[in-house]
Amino acid sequence: MEQRFKYPPSVEDAVSALGDSAVLFAGGTWVMRAPLRDEDCEKTFISLAKIPELHLVSVNDAGVKIGALVTHHALAAISDVPEMTALVQAAGRSANPAIRRMATVGGNICAKDFAAADLVPALLALGAEVEVQSFEGAASLTLEDYLQTRSTRPSTEILTSIHIPRHSGRSAHARGLLRQAGEYPVANVSVYLEPDQNGAINAARIAVGSVESTPKRWHALEAAVSGQPFGRLSISDLAQSLTQEFTPRDGVDAPATYRLRILPRLVAQAFADAMGQLERSA
Amino acid sequence: MGVDFTLNGKPRSFAGDPRTSLLHALRDDFRLTGAKDVCGEGFCGACIIYVDGEPKTSCLLPVGALQGTEITTIEGIGNVDTLNPVQQAFIDFDVVQCGMCFPGMVMTLTHYLKDNPRPSRAEVKAALTGNICRCTGYERIIDAVMSLHNSASGEVRT
Numbered sequence: 486m487e488q489r490f491k492y493p494p495s496v497e498d499a500v501s502a503l504g505d506s507a508v509l510f511a512g513g514t515w516v517m518r519a520p521l522r523d524e525d526c527e528k529t530f531i532s533l534a535k536i537p538e539l540h541l542v543s544v545n546d547a548g549v550k551i552g553a554l555v556t557h558h559a560l561a562a563i564s565d566v567p568e569m570t571a572l573v574q575a576a577g578r579s580a581n582p583a584i585r586r587m588a589t590v591g592g593n594i595c596a597k598d599f600a601a602a603d604l605v606p607a608l609l610a611l612g613a614e615v616e617v618q619s620f621e622g623a624a625s626l627t628l629e630d631y632l633q634t635r636s637t638r639p640s641t642e643i644l645t646s647i648h649i650p651r652h653s654g655r656s657a658h659a660r661g662l663l664r665q666a667g668e669y670p671v672a673n674v675s676v677y678l679e680p681d682q683n684g685a686i687n688a689a690r691i692a693v694g695s696v697e698s699t700p701k702r703w704h705a706l707e708a709a710v711s712g713q714p715f716g717r718l719s720i721s722d723l724a725q726s727l728t729q730e731f732t733p734r735d736g737v738d739a740p741a742t743y744r745l746r747i748l749p750r751l752v753a754q755a756f757a758d759a760m761g762q763l764e765r766s767a
Numbered sequence: 768m769g770v771d772f773t774l775n776g777k778p779r780s781f782a783g784d785p786r787t788s789l790l791h792a793l794r795d796d797f798r799l800t801g802a803k804d805v806c807g808e809g810f811c812g813a814c815i816i817y818v819d820g821e822p823k824t825s826c827l828l829p830v831g832a833l834q835g836t837e838i839t840t841i842e843g844i845g846n847v848d849t850l851n852p853v854q855q856a857f858i859d860f861d862v863v864q865c866g867m868c869f870p871g872m873v874m875t876l877t878h879y880l881k882d883n884p885r886p887s888r889a890e891v892k893a894a895l896t897g898n899i900c901r902c903t904g905y906e907r908i909i910d911a912v913m914s915l916h917n918s919a920s921g922e923v924r925t
């Protein structure tokens with residue numbers, strides 16, 4: 486048991502236990518499928534389950550701190566942070582109830598070959614930062630920077646928590662599925678919108694997942710909508726005109742072109758949801 | 768050293784590779800074949816069991832993560848004389864076809880109805896998101912579930 490499944494009691498101990506012959510174990514929903522991906526299955530599991538701080542969510546005026554082991558199920562139950570709706574929706578609609586009880590936010594971010602993560606675009610839209618720990622100590626960086634370096638990050642680094650700064654806007658998440666539920670999204674979109682006093686968009690963050698191999702912010706669309714009055718925005722036309730920002734991936738679930746085709750609709754759906762929330766909160 | 772847990776109320780120990788999935792341990796070592804080995808990916812729900820009362824997919828749970836937990840399988844939630852109410856409703860409504868998906872369905876629904884005794888049809892469907900049936904059209908399954916709270920007393924049968 487000690488040999489092939491370890492339970493380090495602290496993040497420092499977990500970092501020391503890592504290496505090429507070990508793999509981090511959080512919720513298990515990605516690691517346990519390594520055989521199906523023809524990956525090396527002889528690695529020792531380094532479970533983070535016995536490190537208490539990784540299970541915590543704390544909310545205060547400065548922000549929301551989410552431990553890496555917090556499950557989708559737990560995130561879906563957060564009800565006191567109105568601007569975080571995109572994350573709550575993404576967590577509550579992804580996969581299926583049993584998987585949501587197991588799969589963690591840290592795993593969703595760190596599974597680098599998993600293109601269809603739901604939490605990642607939501608966190609991008611919320612401007613999240615992540616904290617990582619390695620032999621060099623702890624460091625924080627934006628999730629956007631983390632994702633850009635994800636494939637080359639050291640195997641002895643652990644993502645320990647996520648930090649979301651508090652905001653005054655509202656957010657929403659939309660998923661494009663072939664069936665109604667229970668599968669990976671063909672594409673997903675999270676938006677965060679903040680109005681100014683005149684009813685125009687003061688700040689917008691828009692993130693897209695499942696279209697490329699890694700979720701990313703749609704900066705060109707953010708720039709195009711910023712300063713625009715909410716009322717006269719034809720968001721799906723704007724999105725349509727900027728889809729060349731993506732190099733979509735082909736997959737067994739959907740061809741590349743289809744992912745792009747549904748994108749403008751998903752953006753419009755998420756915008757409508759976030760704008761509705763803004764109206765209701767006004 | 769093995770992994771110790773409670774399985775359907777009895778203390779059990781597993782001495783094999785702790786990375787083995789609970790599903791395989793249940794079926795191969797404990798001879799409990801109610802949880803079905805279908806997709807192995809967390810999509811179909813045929814392998815659902817409870818860990819400390821919470822439904823999880825046993826195909827994605829390594830035994831090493833279960834030290835000290837209480838595991839309940841379909842074999843542990845009723846018996847031949849007294850079926851669990853969901854099982855009984857499935858028989859009454861003649862719901863089962865090949866039966867592959869049903870252990871998981873019963874586990875999911877039994878847990879769900881505990882917290883949501885009077886669900887709508889749409890809510891039952893949402894609860895069954897992770898339980899795929901290749902044979903039925905689902906509607907009869909929902910009919911059976913609805914019967915549990917549409918009974919004369921309006922209560923869930925227990």
Ligand code: FES
Nearest residue numbers: 806807809812826
């Ligand atoms: S076999 Fe576990 S979910 Fe399908």
Ligand code: FES
Nearest residue numbers: 865866900901902
């Ligand atoms: S009855 Fe055959 S899979 Fe559901």
